[in-house]
Amino acid sequence: MNLKILYAIALTFLPITELRIGLPVAISYAIEENIPIFLVFCLIVLLNIILIFFVFWFLDNLHFVFLKFKFYRKSFEIFLKRFQKKVDKFEKRHETLGFVALTLFVAVPLPGTGAWTGCLLAWLLGLDKKKSIFSIAVGVLIAGILILLGSLGFIKLFS
Secondary structure, three states: OOHHHHHHHHHHHOOOOHHHHHHHHHHHHHHHHOOOHHHHHHHHHHHHHHHHHHHHHHHHHHHHHHOOOHHHHHHHHHHHHHHHHHHHHHHHHHHHHOHHHHHHHHHOOOOOOOHHHHHHHHHHHOOOHHHHHHHHHHHHHHHHHHHHHHHHHHHHHOO
16 A cells, blocks of 8 residues: 555544545545545545544543543643634524534534534534434535545646
8 A cells, every 4th residue: 555545544534634635635646546536535535434433432431531631631621712612603503503504514624624623512512422423424525525526626727
């Protein structure tokens, strides 16, 4: 397996980059290696959806253990302060849009609005986990399609 695809997979698992950066790297790899783009698209989107289960498991099981460590606790407190603004905006919309708002939040292909943040948002708000997983997965799929189309358009424009 090529290092570039491993790099794309690693980027897909990171909280800031997720598939927003991992997918374009994977598409570039697919084009270079003459691999069907649909195959790498499915791989990266599937990995990002699998990530949802890991993040919820982490929040439910390991988060409280890590809070005992000063570095983690301080980092989490700083993150929560920044994140609270997004939560406040989401709560206002959540009352009227429900899980559609969560899907749309995750679907926006910008750093900080992906599966990691969607899971944390759902967890902090105490939303139904099964509905949240579905909403976040649909958001990941939408973001993946938008990034795929954008990446292919960008590549076509400059080739």
